[in-house]
Amino acid sequence: MLEKFALNTALAEDDCAAIVALPLSLHFYNPGKHIIKNDATSTEFQVLVSGFAIAYKVTGDGFRQIVGFRLPGDIINIQHMQFPYNDCSVQATAYCMVAAVDETLIRNLTCKRPIILNAIMASALIEASISREWIVNIGRRNARARIAHLFCELASRLDPCRLAEDQPFRLPLTQQQIGDAVGLTAVHVNRTIKGLIKDGLLEQDRHLISSPAWDQLKSVAGFNRRYLQLDQKAATLGHSQ
Amino acid sequence: MLEKFALNTALAEDDCAAIVALPLSLHFYNPGKHIIKNDATSTEFQVLVSGFAIAYKVTGDGFRQIVGFRLPGDIINIQHMQFPYNDCSVQATAYCMVAAVDETLIRNLTCKRPIILNAIMASALIEASISREWIVNIGRRNARARIAHLFCELASRLDPCRLAEDQPFRLPLTQQQIGDAVGLTAVHVNRTIKGLIKDGLLEQDRHLISSPAWDQLKSVAGFNRRYLQLDQKAATLGHSQ
DNA sequence: CGTTTAATTGAAAGCAGTCAAACTATGTGG
DNA sequence: CCACATAGTTTGACTGCTTTCAATTAAACG
Numbered sequence: 001m002l003e004k005f006a007l008n009t010a011l012a013e014d015d016c017a018a019i020v021a022l023p024l025s026l027h028f029y030n031p032g033k034h035i036i037k038n039d040a041t042s043t044e045f046q047v048l049v050s051g052f053a054i055a056y057k058v059t060g061d062g063f064r065q066i067v068g069f070r071l072p073g074d075i076i077n078i079q080h081m082q083f084p085y086n087d088c089s090v091q092a093t094a095y096c097m098v099a100a101v102d103e104t105l106i107r108n109l110t111c112k113r114p115i116i117l118n119a120i121m122a123s124a125l126i127e128a129s130i131s132r133e134w135i136v137n138i139g140r141r142n143a144r145a146r147i148a149h150l151f152c153e154l155a156s157r158l159d160p161c162r163l164a165e166d167q168p169f170r171l172p173l174t175q176q177q178i179g180d181a182v183g184l185t186a187v188h189v190n191r192t193i194k195g196l197i198k199d200g201l202l203e204q205d206r207h208l209i210s211s212p213a214w215d216q217l218k219s220v221a222g223f224n225r226r227y228l229q230l231d232q233k234a235a236t237l238g239h240s241q
Numbered sequence: 242m243l244e245k246f247a248l249n250t251a252l253a254e255d256d257c258a259a260i261v262a263l264p265l266s267l268h269f270y271n272p273g274k275h276i277i278k279n280d281a282t283s284t285e286f287q288v289l290v291s292g293f294a295i296a297y298k299v300t301g302d303g304f305r306q307i308v309g310f311r312l313p314g315d316i317i318n319i320q321h322m323q324f325p326y327n328d329c330s331v332q333a334t335a336y337c338m339v340a341a342v343d344e345t346l347i348r349n350l351t352c353k354r355p356i357i358l359n360a361i362m363a364s365a366l367i368e369a370s371i372s373r374e375w376i377v378n379i380g381r382r383n384a385r386a387r388i389a390h391l392f393c394e395l396a397s398r399l400d401p402c403r404l405a406e407d408q409p410f411r412l413p414l415t416q417q418q419i420g421d422a423v424g425l426t427a428v429h430v431n432r433t434i435k436g437l438i439k440d441g442l443l444e445q446d447r448h449l450i451s452s453p454a455w456d457q458l459k460s461v462a463g464f465n466r467r468y469l470q471l472d473q474k475a476a477t478l479g480h481s482q
Numbered sequence: 483c484g485t486t487t488a489a490t491t492g493a494a495a496g497c498a499g500t501c502a503a504a505c506t507a508t509g510t511g512g
Numbered sequence: 513c514c515a516c517a518t519a520g521t522t523t524g525a526c527t528g529c530t531t532t533c534a535a536t537t538a539a540a541c542g
Contacts (some may be wrong), residue, residue: 060463063381067373082363114355122323131372132308139424140304183380222301
């Protein structure tokens with residue numbers, strides 16, 4: 001299970017072994033439950049094994065903005081590596097399994113094996129790169145492109161190897177939550193998705209999303225998966241992704 | 242000069258000494274010059290010593306979005322720690338002095354002294370935290386609050402110790418660039434800034450920015466400097482900021 | 483001092499938000 | 513298995529914040 005994380009950050013064999021040897025506890029969260037609460041502190045290093053979660057902040061006016069997704073293999077609370085409190089909340093939107101390790105153990109491990117700290121930092125840098133792309137998405141694209149981009153990003157992140165690019169993927173988000181992710185209202189998300197479907201760029205069955213024309217959808221979105229570093233990692237660190 | 246960086250990430254004495262001992266080269270950039278070009282690779286680890294720079298991306302439609310500022314003490318290209326190419330460009334908007342160290346030396350140093358890697362990671366995490374706040378700012382605040390928030394953030398980052406909070410600070414950005422940072426057009430930035438000035442929340446003399454009522458401006462912005470980790474760092478790592 | 487760049491202002495248009503209501507899905511308990 | 517409650521989706525009409533386009537003024541620069 002925790003191998004997903006190891007795989008996600010590309011390590012040498014003995015380092016992987018050291019990680020697998022860590023005593024970890026598993027936690028489970030139902031949809032709607034909070035994995036991390038804003039302002040709370042924690043002493044655990046948490047990795048999402050399966051499920052789907054959103055990281056969000058709330059403005060003083062009560063508006064919510066989702067600032068990132070946590071997909072299987074993602075570290076849920078990287079900022080805990082350095083800072084004790086959370087700057088945002090993380091909430092499960094699907095049934096989530098979370099592997100947790102005491103932070104002291106992680107700190108000891110990374111002191112002995114800086115390579116692992118490197119791997120963790122790589123995750124942090126990818127998360128930062130995704131945040132930057134979100135800034136571009138929300139700041140400079142219209143509703144149609146924003147939502148198309150969101151779907152393209154999720155399709156790539158959920159299927160990094162492009163094994164099943166044309167397969168539908170499950171998106172456990174309400175339209176309100178999609179709006180909170182791309183800076184739109186739920187009403188406008190609804191209209192925009194309808195438009196994408198009408199134009200043959202998107203298909204939807206309940207929470208299953210697919211596209212009859214990914215290339216066109218990417219074009220509408222201005223999507224280029226480079227920023228996800230999915231291909232780069234393998235090349236740089238000599239591991240198969 | 243490089244001490245600014247060391248100070249910014251809070252290290253022990255001998256680690257600082259190791260950093261200061263690094264052979265570094267200084268580069269200078271005039272306003273408008275690129276410090277980092279998108280898609281280019283680099284073998285140097287760069288820290289901004291003085292000046293002001295913007296990190297930006299360009300959409301397929303040719304729209305520009307600034308994704309972050311580089312202020313004195315900031316690492317210009319943290320993602321280079323793990324990934325060879327750039328996902329955005331960095332351009333000087335004021336006369337910039339940049340200290341550069343060969344990345345191989347940094348990598349060797351961080352392997353010997355994981356604490357330094359920790360410090361670098363802290364910088365990466367703060368940068369990520371700022372990006373998340375930008376997502377909130379652009380996604381869920383109106384023009385007035387967005388611009389107010391931008392000014393509050395810069396005032397805090399330029400004066401982390403609150404030594405001269407009521408002092409004006411120099412903002413070497415055009416209104417077009419401010420718009421590119423907060424996802425608005427230059428025209429609307431102009432009108433909004435005028436409005437803030439008219440309401441006594443802001444004062445402007447050329448590129449010198451100040452506020453007669455920072456608390457009110459913060460209130461309009463919904464600004465809380467917690468996400469900048471300016472106070473946290475000192476408390477956590479036992480150094481004076 | 484002329485040239486270029488940036489700031490400013492006005493009018494009109496448009497994308498997205500707001501409000502409200504109806505509809506659909508999902509789940510629960512009797 | 514149905515009635516009901518709740519949450520989410522869909523649709524319409526209207527409003528408004530922001531953009532666009534265009535022109536003018538001011539500032540910066542060589």
